Amino acid sequence: xxxxxxxxxxxxxxxxxxxxxxxxxxxLGFLDIAGPWDPTLAVVMAAGLxxxxxxxxxxxRRASPVLAVAFQVPARRDIDVRLVxxxxxxxxxxxxxxxxxxxxxASLGAGAWEGGGAFExxxxxxxxxxxxxxxxxxFFEQAGSPARR
Amino acid sequence: xxxxTPLTGALGGALxxxxxxxxxxLNGRIAGISGIVxxxxxxxxxxxxxxxxxxxxxALGALLxxxxxxxxxxxPVESSTFTLVLGGLLVGxxxxxxxxxxxxxxxxxxxRLSPRSLVAVLTFMASAMLTVFALRHALGGGS
Numbered sequence: 001x002x003x004x005x006x007x008x009x010x011x012x013x014x015x016x017x018x019x020x021x022x023x024x025x026x027x028l029g030f031l032d033i034a035g036p037w038d039p040t041l042a043v044v045m046a047a048g049l050x051x052x053x054x055x056x057x058x059x060x061r062r063a064s065p066v067l068a069v070a071f072q073v074p075a076r077r078d079i080d081v082r083l084v085x086x087x088x089x090x091x092x093x094x095x096x097x098x099x100x101x102x103x104x105x106a107s108l109g110a111g112a113w114e115g116g117g118a119f120e121x122x123x124x125x126x127x128x129x130x131x132x133x134x135x136x137x138x139f140f141e142q143a144g145s146p147a148r149r
Numbered sequence: 150x151x152x153x154t155p156l157t158g159a160l161g162g163a164l165x166x167x168x169x170x171x172x173x174x175l176n177g178r179i180a181g182i183s184g185i186v187x188x189x190x191x192x193x194x195x196x197x198x199x200x201x202x203x204x205x206x207x208a209l210g211a212l213l214x215x216x217x218x219x220x221x222x223x224x225p226v227e228s229s230t231f232t233l234v235l236g237g238l239l240v241g242x243x244x245x246x247x248x249x250x251x252x253x254x255x256x257x258x259x260x261r262l263s264p265r266s267l268v269a270v271l272t273f274m275a276s277a278m279l280t281v282f283a284l285r286h287a288l289g290g291g292s
Contacts, residue, residue: 009206019161047162086247091276093239133241
């Protein structure tokens, strides 16, 4: 199960790197609909979604996953404030740097430090801030935030 | 400035979709990066190693492409330190509050026809596009 997670992670990282989504400028080129628009991100999502949607239907015919006891798939269908507010905040942050969680972590292995020739761990700043943001959320959760429902 | 690259985009996207499909079929887990990483904060016994290995794999996969291509991947991080910190904080906090990011809601949730994921994807796409528009066009300056 752990080995499967590693192998699947490698596959995911290959996909991110090949698709060009490790390049923040390319992501921002998609988000900038008023500029010289680059629809590549939409193609990446459509391809990923297409493959996964077909596979999902086949997988769910099974009673359980191959290596684990049970499927752990979210069952909630309600739309709440947290979902929308969280997505708004994520969108703003994504737009600021052109980096979302997958590419941020994959970039750690992609030679992001090679910019400018010298060691330039700029991506580490983003990853550290992202982990801090996640940690902050976990802290508020544990403290019983007022947004809790 | 950046060219439309549909072929590598489709190939990479298909690999991402395959990865998400395999994680569900093998381990029964959703391949949402923010959820996988967020589950490490704090780490729980027996539930941490697979998450760490998945993240290690992400970096390894990118490294393989980097080694094979022989040239640095185009990953210039041009944003200022302030932008990286603010962006990172918002991405980290927002994805946890909103229960997912581009992968969890976009690749996985939409494949399950989840109404929550549809709302999330439409919301973060709109919010990101509006932010880029505001920064690049409405406010006039480059970041």
